[in-house]
Amino acid sequence: MRDPVTCPHCRHAFEPRRDQLGGLIACPTCGRVVDVPGLHDPLWQLGRIGIVVFAAALGFWFGRHEPWHGAVAAGAVLGLAWLLRFAF
């Protein structure tokens, strides 16, 4: 399930289609343009999978002796990736 998008002009909330992610789409209510966050991109999808695998590997590596070290490392990677999505 995708996050709903709120039109900045009429405040109508709607769920964009998967292929509309990252696009400039017309609000279904007022027709004005809405900037949809995210990316619908093969490279982006691949990158997301890569980030999760990398975070899991880092978590296992740092959590060998102290599990909370692993949790912090994995959490830091996932947190950075979450912040990175706002750059697009």
Add this chain to the structure above:
Amino acid sequence: MSAKPWELSSYRLRRKVLKLFGASFHVYDGDTIVAVCKQKAFKLREDIRLYRDEEQTQELMLIRARQIVDFSACYDIVDSETQQKVGAMRRRGLKSILRDSWEMLDARDTPIGKVEEDSMAMAMLRRLLSNLVPQRFQLQTANGAQATFRQRWNPFVFSLEVSTPAGAAVDPRLVFGAAVLLAAIEGRQGN
């Protein structure tokens, strides 16, 4: 004040030479510049903006890619003045390997037409001879041919002539957006 480029029945897009970063086009009505197009450099996603003059005081149109990778990318076209989406152009990646092909979508992302190179034989010839054979595209909808995009033969400067017949059934802003994309995306491949 001069007419907006899409209000003209024919106009010409010409790539600016000697531009270090990004790309820039001028849109001509005869010898008069009616719009300036700036393609932002160092952007992950293609971001093209059209202004009325070189000083960039009035933005006319914004074209932005949804994807980072150009292959089968979709480009949204927005009228900056009214803040309304005009439509979108989607590149048909696999088809374009042999013959450049784009799908034209309306404001609700419904396909309404396609822009294709004139013929498969000419498209193949162009791929073998690089930019020596100028490209020619046609916009086809259910109502027939709506616009023609003709590249002028010039191995050094990319120049594209656009003509729309009287009473065309497609939003002229969408035709203009398609011309800009052809010049920016396809024109880049030839150089």
